[in-house]
Amino acid sequence: MAAQLTARFPNGMTSLAVLLHIEHVTGSYGAAGLVLAATSVGQAIAGPVTSRWMGIWGMRRVLTTTLAICAVAIATIALVEASIWVYMVLGLIAGLSTPPVQSAVRTIYPKMVTSRQLTPLFSLDASLQEIIWIVAPVVITLVATQVGTVPALLLIVVILIGGGAWFILSPEVGRVRIPRSRRSIGKVLAKPPVLLGTIIGFLLIGACAAVEAGVVATFDHGGLEAGLVLAVFSIGSLAGGLSFGHIPIGPWAMARRMLIVAVGLSLTMISLNIWWIGGTLFLAGIGIAPALAVLFAITSASVKFSETAEAYGWVGTGQLIGAAAGSAVAGFLIDGVGATGAYWAAAGFAIVGLIVAIACVRAFPDLRHRDPSPIPDTEPVSTVSPA
Known part of the structure; x- marks a missing residue:
């Protein structure tokens, strides 16, 4: 778990570092936004594709190849002065080659622990990943502003290589073999829990992203107050995951967790006072890691x-x-309307997520008395013994 958290640490640093670097080089936030958009498109495309490749060529080979390409692309952005179009291509390459560490580790987890330990492990993982979003942006902003944007990007490369190598060389990565999938890519979305996990994940993280934008807009564009409030939001998620991760997952589990998030984010619209925003975001955060744990568990079990x-x-x-x-x-x-609009957006995303969870409750598997591990690829065959 420590290795994969380190390997994923650059996920919380790269976007901000690229934004600051491209703006510094070109003098334009618009140009920086284009490079970030290209990077995000690459990551979105790569997610299911590189994850699927691990079943064809093996985890270590795919992780090593993508890590090397990604590191070279980020280092090139840092060290080479080029046009915005070249930076966009490099950003796209960096996104496409983002190592699929998250998919790898969550594929490994069911092989590491017993079925009773799997749901708490998913919850712990969802909670601890908040460390990435608390610490990483602070570290990279400090380095970029105090030392320079080039050293900040090179720091990301160092962590990417070091953490990636630590994870790749972990014995579990070498022991687990993913069988080659016999279905064409995308067919897995025909499984309702996977589709629901994708949709609700979209809405839940959309709400979190809107909150981040709103907090930055509320508290003077990323000042100390903004960092503290966002830290409280993440601490709420960490507390929720550690407190409720052991609770068995039934069909209504997602709806209950999304209700906490929706209520907390809806309350943010009442006042922009720092204490009120901090308290309501702490409440909303309590539901986030447990909701993510449900996503991971229902995906694994289906x-x-x-x-x-x-x-x-x-x-x-x-x-x-x-x-x-x-x-x-x-x-x-x-x-259009000021910082309050971002909290409207966050609450809207969360409420839609709650509605989806309630409307589709019958599609959620009941894991209260069921092994949440993946379905074996080979099932036992019934035979009739001779009389």
Whole structure:
């Protein structure tokens, strides 16, 4: 878990570092936004594709190849002065080659623990990943502003290589073999839990992205107050995951967790006072890690082992698109009506997620008395013994 968190640490740093670097080089936030958009498109496309490749060529080979390409692309952005179009191509390459660590580790988890430990492990993973979103942006902003944007990008390359190598060399990565999927890519979305996980993940992360934009707009464009409030939001998620991760997952589990998020985010619209925003976001955060844990568990329990990596790739792509959509909608509303508009957007995303969870409750598997591990690719065959 420590290795995969380190390997994924650049996920919380790259977008901000690229934004700051391209703006510094070109003097334009619009140009920086284009490069970030290209990077996000690459990540969204790569999610299910590179995850599926792990079943064809093996985890270590895919992780090593993508890591090397991604590191070279980011280092080139840092060290080479070029036109905006070249930076966009490099951003696209960096996005396409983002190592599928998240899909890999969540495919490995069911092989590491017993079925009773799997749901708490998913919850712990969802909680601890909040460390990435609390610490990483602070570190990279400090380095970029105090040392320079080039050293900031090179720091990302160092962490990417170091953390990636640590994870790739972990014994579990070498022991687990993903069978080659026999179905064409995208077929796994025909499984209702996977599709629901992708849609609700889109809405949940969209809400979180809108909150981030709203907090930055409320508290003077990323000042100390903004960082503290966002940290409280993440601490709420961490507390929720650690407190409720052991609760068995039934069909209504997602609806209950999304209700907490929706109520908390709806209350943010009452006042922009720092104490009120902090308290309501802490409340909303309590539901986030447990909701993500439900997504991971229902995805795992509804697909064959050979399909788990691709399924998590699609769920990850939904979250990436949700982050982009949440930021975009919040940005338009901030320009139109002020910071309060971002909280409207966040509450709207969460409420729609709650409605989807309630309307589709019958499609959620009941895991209270069921092994949440993936379905084996080979099933035992019944035979009739001779009399």
